[in-house]
Amino acid sequence: MEKNAISMRGKHVLGLEYFSPEEIQLVLSTAKEMKTIIHRDIKKVPTLRGKSIVTVFYEPSTRTRTSFETAGKYLGADVVNITAGTSSIVKGESLRDTLLTVEAMGFDAIVMRHKQEGAAEYATKVVNHPVIINAGDGAHAHPSQGLLNLFTLLEHKGHLEGLKVAVLGDILHSRVARSDIWGMRKMGIELHFAGPKTLLPRFLSEEPGIVIHDRIEDAIKDADAIEVLRIQLERQKAGLFPSNREYARIFGINNERLALAKDDVLILHPGPMNKGLEISPYVAYGNHSAIQEQVQNGVAVRMALLTLVLTGGKQA
Amino acid sequence: MEKNAISMRGKHVLGLEYFSPEEIQLVLSTAKEMKTIIHRDIKKVPTLRGKSIVTVFYEPSTRTRTSFETAGKYLGADVVNITAGTSSIVKGESLRDTLLTVEAMGFDAIVMRHKQEGAAEYATKVVNHPVIINAGDGAHAHPSQGLLNLFTLLEHKGHLEGLKVAVLGDILHSRVARSDIWGMRKMGIELHFAGPKTLLPRFLSEEPGIVIHDRIEDAIKDADAIEVLRIQLERQKAGLFPSNREYARIFGINNERLALAKDDVLILHPGPMNKGLEISPYVAYGNHSAIQEQVQNGVAVRMALLTLVLTGGKQA
Amino acid sequence: MEKNAISMRGKHVLGLEYFSPEEIQLVLSTAKEMKTIIHRDIKKVPTLRGKSIVTVFYEPSTRTRTSFETAGKYLGADVVNITAGTSSIVKGESLRDTLLTVEAMGFDAIVMRHKQEGAAEYATKVVNHPVIINAGDGAHAHPSQGLLNLFTLLEHKGHLEGLKVAVLGDILHSRVARSDIWGMRKMGIELHFAGPKTLLPRFLSEEPGIVIHDRIEDAIKDADAIEVLRIQLERQKAGLFPSNREYARIFGINNERLALAKDDVLILHPGPMNKGLEISPYVAYGNHSAIQEQVQNGVAVRMALLTLVLTGGKQA
Numbered sequence: 001m002e003k004n005a006i007s008m009r010g011k012h013v014l015g016l017e018y019f020s021p022e023e024i025q026l027v028l029s030t031a032k033e034m035k036t037i038i039h040r041d042i043k044k045v046p047t048l049r050g051k052s053i054v055t056v057f058y059e060p061s062t063r064t065r066t067s068f069e070t071a072g073k074y075l076g077a078d079v080v081n082i083t084a085g086t087s088s089i090v091k092g093e094s095l096r097d098t099l100l101t102v103e104a105m106g107f108d109a110i111v112m113r114h115k116q117e118g119a120a121e122y123a124t125k126v127v128n129h130p131v132i133i134n135a136g137d138g139a140h141a142h143p144s145q146g147l148l149n150l151f152t153l154l155e156h157k158g159h160l161e162g163l164k165v166a167v168l169g170d171i172l173h174s175r176v177a178r179s180d181i182w183g184m185r186k187m188g189i190e191l192h193f194a195g196p197k198t199l200l201p202r203f204l205s206e207e208p209g210i211v212i213h214d215r216i217e218d219a220i221k222d223a224d225a226i227e228v229l230r231i232q233l234e235r236q237k238a239g240l241f242p243s244n245r246e247y248a249r250i251f252g253i254n255n256e257r258l259a260l261a262k263d264d265v266l267i268l269h270p271g272p273m274n275k276g277l278e279i280s281p282y283v284a285y286g287n288h289s290a291i292q293e294q295v296q297n298g299v300a301v302r303m304a305l306l307t308l309v310l311t312g313g314k315q316a
Numbered sequence: 317m318e319k320n321a322i323s324m325r326g327k328h329v330l331g332l333e334y335f336s337p338e339e340i341q342l343v344l345s346t347a348k349e350m351k352t353i354i355h356r357d358i359k360k361v362p363t364l365r366g367k368s369i370v371t372v373f374y375e376p377s378t379r380t381r382t383s384f385e386t387a388g389k390y391l392g393a394d395v396v397n398i399t400a401g402t403s404s405i406v407k408g409e410s411l412r413d414t415l416l417t418v419e420a421m422g423f424d425a426i427v428m429r430h431k432q433e434g435a436a437e438y439a440t441k442v443v444n445h446p447v448i449i450n451a452g453d454g455a456h457a458h459p460s461q462g463l464l465n466l467f468t469l470l471e472h473k474g475h476l477e478g479l480k481v482a483v484l485g486d487i488l489h490s491r492v493a494r495s496d497i498w499g500m501r502k503m504g505i506e507l508h509f510a511g512p513k514t515l516l517p518r519f520l521s522e523e524p525g526i527v528i529h530d531r532i533e534d535a536i537k538d539a540d541a542i543e544v545l546r547i548q549l550e551r552q553k554a555g556l557f558p559s560n561r562e563y564a565r566i567f568g569i570n571n572e573r574l575a576l577a578k579d580d581v582l583i584l585h586p587g588p589m590n591k592g593l594e595i596s597p598y599v600a601y602g603n604h605s606a607i608q609e610q611v612q613n614g615v616a617v618r619m620a621l622l623t624l625v626l627t628g629g630k631q632a
Numbered sequence: 633m634e635k636n637a638i639s640m641r642g643k644h645v646l647g648l649e650y651f652s653p654e655e656i657q658l659v660l661s662t663a664k665e666m667k668t669i670i671h672r673d674i675k676k677v678p679t680l681r682g683k684s685i686v687t688v689f690y691e692p693s694t695r696t697r698t699s700f701e702t703a704g705k706y707l708g709a710d711v712v713n714i715t716a717g718t719s720s721i722v723k724g725e726s727l728r729d730t731l732l733t734v735e736a737m738g739f740d741a742i743v744m745r746h747k748q749e750g751a752a753e754y755a756t757k758v759v760n761h762p763v764i765i766n767a768g769d770g771a772h773a774h775p776s777q778g779l780l781n782l783f784t785l786l787e788h789k790g791h792l793e794g795l796k797v798a799v800l801g802d803i804l805h806s807r808v809a810r811s812d813i814w815g816m817r818k819m820g821i822e823l824h825f826a827g828p829k830t831l832l833p834r835f836l837s838e839e840p841g842i843v844i845h846d847r848i849e850d851a852i853k854d855a856d857a858i859e860v861l862r863i864q865l866e867r868q869k870a871g872l873f874p875s876n877r878e879y880a881r882i883f884g885i886n887n888e889r890l891a892l893a894k895d896d897v898l899i900l901h902p903g904p905m906n907k908g909l910e911i912s913p914y915v916a917y918g919n920h921s922a923i924q925e926q927v928q929n930g931v932a933v934r935m936a937l938l939t940l941v942l943t944g945g946k947q948a
Contacts, residue, residue, distance in 0.1 A: 615736075
């Protein structure tokens, strides 16, 4: 089959910079099939039966972790969760030793989140057998989030090439924004960034297809989609952010600002939302919002990733 | 089939006030079949294979959570646990958004506990697909506990109509007592309450079949069963409770007081017990105690509930 | 079949003092078969399908808990985890009541860790149906760790009888050392202990096959294997341990000291390691180290134990 000419079997999922457009395309088309499973009465396929997946999270996250766990279970895999907070395996133990330990237990895939940029790539140098799936490494990457954004756009717009997407907020520290840059640019999407001046990566403005705006209104103008990033409240304490009220007024997405975008503009948010801050409740639950869909697409994309890297093919 | 004339498929389990006597009867008869599974050598049926259940607990509880998890697994369902304490999905995220998130992931049932009365009912207004099962909402209701109490009584007494049950302790704040009021009254059981005066809902004394007693001895007299509620130690701090020693002396159930009830009186307790306070060890582990059985019946009742609301029928 | 003449069905796993050499042999030979499952593409056998296992950990441990959970899942069992830290089932509830509660839920095996010596044995007096597996009770025993040490030695050396093993560190408080004493002595292994003087159980020096050394070099001399125990940093605070730097200098295992042992000496460590303290990184990751293997063997040994006590036989 043409489509399966590319195999991703054994490929580590570190960041979309290491994905070819063809590989991204394969994930998206596989995810489309996977999404139908989530809607079935019997949400269980034997694709990954006998495969074992461990999630190792050094940073708290239930959304992403639950999403991977659910994806694995729908596919028939065994999933074991290790949380750094409650775990002696990771308390005072080096990352290397923890990785060697879970490898020794026989896991086929390690889904990991770590505060340190590059932690997932480091993991690939430590282990031999398991596939590493980066579920967030500091401000570096969150590839499955980038892929679910692409999947959501594709489902709604029918194509990716030539779309204009505005990404708003703390771009500098966002692994979601960084994953968008790699993923969306590869698929021919034009990116428009806006946010607090101190949190904009100005150096990006030299890149083709990326525009940094001073005013949020200019970024939104004629956008096919707007991704609203979550305010990281801890950055506010560091004095890099204006107050909540100011933020909502200057950068918050509300119906008024939405009107500047295309009529069929799509609203994305990685969640969890600070409603009334970066996004108004009207927009969050309005007609343009694809935020709940993103969560479901996240499960579908993770089912696709797990299937492709663990089996190479699709057997839905 | 006569018995399956009623279908509970898709019914939210919010409180026993929303259950007809026929529905309660259906749960109890289904639970009886389910209990046989727990005693099998192979405790696994495919009834809920391909169904996915999430537990979302905003208040700590392992007894109830583990019981639902175990019930789901015996029935072949996938179960994912989300605890508010360790979870970013619920930290700072609105209940609405958390519910929409887990709905999007494809779960068929959401088993939830929340400190706010009415939280489970609110959940039914937020989500479309999943069935909501209330595992405790503040002082309002804990329907599966009410049902396991009924199941335990029925198993021992052979009938429910006309039984006399004494419920002792902090009635005012107890969701267990409230679930008894709805459940037991519907099945024709007479309720006798006693406890610290400040914690008795006097207004209930107007209800038919409910008697509020000043002295614990009067409530116990000739009782078929005594349900001893757990002391909530945090209420003690609020000055609503006497000291531990006083409580044990005035309200604690011991062998002496037991003698006032019927010869075959059954002792119930929702657990975990404060032995030496509301209940003496002799009573807790004595011949009359059904406390350990209640736990097992809790698994059976939850298996019945999950089966009935997710499939409508019984396929053990 | 000769080998299955011994049945361990229903046997509680409390400590290796209660295992006959034949039983230890049966576990080791079963574990050998189990280890092949971990290397299969489809790591899933139906041996324990329909069996349910609960882990109840009063002390934090992810390594051991995850290992048992993974072992159970590879064998097709259902596994439910209860952690004391986050659990109301165990908070303020007596151990007896918690055990009765999980028994009532229908679990076939309770894997438990508790700070109190004898807790697992106590559990066998409380419950009727479930098998108790001790995953560590204070300083008393950690039998599955003792067994995985034996398995690792047997795999590398081809036999156990007559081996010389050095065990280094805080012998007095170590349940691992204690499990070695029972397990290794039964299999004819000679034990040589060394460590801080305040932490050596001098009374053991009267036992046949056990030698207590003043100098670590004497213990290591001609050893077939060296087990390096983990420093318990909390003991250091109690003034029983020298400083980190001193400890590394006097008791740490490095390449220089390794040279005193046999050429094919095997390095064991129960993990997690304090590298640079009790063990140098060169030794930990060097040619002689079997530390990562021990983790895998731990899964195999636990698969064997679960299979033998729950079914009596081997059906890989």
